[in-house]
Amino acid sequence: xLGCEWIIDAYGCDPQRLRELAVMxxxxxTIVEELDLTVVGKPTWHQFPGQAGxxxxxxxxxxxxxxxxxxxxxxxxxxxYCCHRIQEQPWAxxxxxxxxxxxCEIVCIPRGQHAQAGSSEQSLAPLPxxxxxxxxx
Amino acid sequence: xLGCEWIIDAYGCDPQRLRELAVMxxxxxTIVEELDLTVVGKPTWHQFPGQAGxxxxxxxxxxxxxxxxxxxxxxxxxxxYCCHRIQEQPWAxxxxxxxxxxxCEIVCIPRGQHAQAGSSEQSLAPLPxxxxxxxxx
Numbered sequence: 001x002l003g004c005e006w007i008i009d010a011y012g013c014d015p016q017r018l019r020e021l022a023v024m025x026x027x028x029x030t031i032v033e034e035l036d037l038t039v040v041g042k043p044t045w046h047q048f049p050g051q052a053g054x055x056x057x058x059x060x061x062x063x064x065x066x067x068x069x070x071x072x073x074x075x076x077x078x079x080x081y082c083c084h085r086i087q088e089q090p091w092a093x094x095x096x097x098x099x100x101x102x103x104c105e106i107v108c109i110p111r112g113q114h115a116q117a118g119s120s121e122q123s124l125a126p127l128p129x130x131x132x133x134x135x136x137x
Numbered sequence: 138x139l140g141c142e143w144i145i146d147a148y149g150c151d152p153q154r155l156r157e158l159a160v161m162x163x164x165x166x167t168i169v170e171e172l173d174l175t176v177v178g179k180p181t182w183h184q185f186p187g188q189a190g191x192x193x194x195x196x197x198x199x200x201x202x203x204x205x206x207x208x209x210x211x212x213x214x215x216x217x218y219c220c221h222r223i224q225e226q227p228w229a230x231x232x233x234x235x236x237x238x239x240x241c242e243i244v245c246i247p248r249g250q251h252a253q254a255g256s257s258e259q260s261l262a263p264l265p266x267x268x269x270x271x272x273x274x
Contacts, residue, residue, distance in 0.1 A: 002207055002214065007142070009249050040183045044196050057194045057201055059181050064194055066201050068220070070139055073252040077139065079216065083205070105251070112146050114242070115210035 002112030003063065003083035010076045010095040012102025018069035018076055021047050024054050027098045028065055031078075035086060037062055076101070081111065139249030140200065140220035147213045147232040149239025155206035155213055158184050161191050164235045165202055168215075172223055174199055213238070218248065 017023045025045065032039060038061035045056040053069030063081035070076070076099055078091075088108075095101040154160045162182065169176060175198035182193040190206030200218035207213070213236055215228075225245075232238040 002210070002212060005144070005216075007246060007248075009251075011249075011251060040192075041181055044178055044181055044194070046177045046196055055177075055196060055200070057181070057196055057203070059183055059192060059194055063192070063205055064203050064216075066194070066203070066218070068200055068218070070249060070252065073139070073249070075139060075249045075252045077218075077248050079142075079201075079218070081203070081205070081214075081216070107246070109144060109244070109246075111144075111214050112148075112207065112210070112212045114146075114148060115207065115212045 001110050002115055003081065003110075004085060005063075005079060005081040005109045005111055006089075006091070007107045007109060008078040008080075008091050008095070009105045010078070010092075010099055010101035011074060011104070012100070013069075013074045013076050013095070014100040015071035015074055017099050018053050018071040018074070019047075019051065021045060021054050023098065024056055024067060024069060024076075027094075028056055028058060028067060030094065030098070031065060031080065032058065032060075035080075035082075035089070037065070037082070083111075138247050139252050140218065140247075141222060142200075142216060142218040142246045142248055143226075143228070144244045144246060145215040145217075145228050145232070146242045147215070147229075147236055147238035148211060148241070149237070150206075150211045150213050150232070151237040152208035152211055154236050155190050155208040155211070156184075156188065158182060158191050160235065161193055161204055161206060161213075164231075165193055165195060165204060167231065167235070168202060168217065169195065169197075172217075172219075172226070174202070174219070220248075 040059040058065040066079045092104040177196040195202040229241040
C-alpha cells in the first residue's frame with residue numbers, strides 16, 4: 001500500500017470564512033504543521049471572484065493536500081493524500097474551530113493497495129518513448 | 138452535490154515512464170484537453186531525485202487534477218476532482234496507452250453530496266465503476 005487519502009467534506013461552515021483566503025491558508029498550514037508534513041515548492045492558491053470560494057493545493061513530499069470552498073452552500077472539501085500511514089486526526093474538531101463546520105463526512109481511502117515491490121521492474125523492460133511519439137486518440 | 142472525484146490507481150506501469158516528467162505532463166495535459174478542463178495558474182510539478190517518481194498538481198476551475206508515480210512498484214495514482222459531473226472516461230485505456238498500465242482500480246466519490254436540500258442520503262462510500270471501466274487482467 002502506498003498510503004491513504006483522507007477525503008473530507010465539511011458542511012455548515014461560515015460562508016464568510018470560506019471566502020477568506022487567509023482563513024483557508026491558515027487551515028492548510030495548520031494541517032501541514034500538526035502532521036509534520038513537508039511542502040514541496042510553493043502552495044498554489046486561487047480566489048474566485050465575487051462571492052465565490054477559494055481553492056488551494058500543496059504539493060508534499062508525502063503526496064498532496066488540496067482544499068476547495070463553496071460559500072454558497074457552506075461547504076469546504078479537503079483532500080490529504082499521505083504516502084505513509086497517518087493516525088486518525090480530529091478533523092471535525094479542527095474544521096469546527098476554524099471554519100465553524102457543523103458536521104463533516106470523512107473517509108480514508110487506501111491508495112496503491114496492491115502495489116508489490118519489484119514486480120514492475122522485473123516484468124517490464126524500460127520503454128522510454130517521447131510523449132510526442134504517442135498515438136493520440 | 139458539488140461534483141465527483143475520480144480516484145485512479147494504475148498498476149503494472151512501465152517504471153521508466155513513471156520517472157519521466159515529460160510523460161506525466163503529457164498524460165495530465167491529455168486529460169485536461171480531452172475533458173475540456175480549465176487550468177488556473179501554472180501546474181506544479183516535482184521530480185524526486187534518483188530513481189524516484191514525479192508528482193504534479195493542476196488547479197482547475199473545475200477543482201483539481203493530481204498525479205503521483207511510484208516507479209519502484211510500477212504504480213501511478215491520479216485524482217481528478219471535478220465540480221460538475223463528467224461522463225465516465227476510458228481511464229484504463231488511456232493509462233495502458235501512455236504508461237503501459239496492466240490494470241487500474243477506479244472509484245468515483247461524490248463530493249459535498251449533502252450540500253443542497255433534498256440531496257441524496259447515500260453514504261460517502263466509494264462507488265465502484267462499471268465493469269467495463271475496470272481493466273483487470
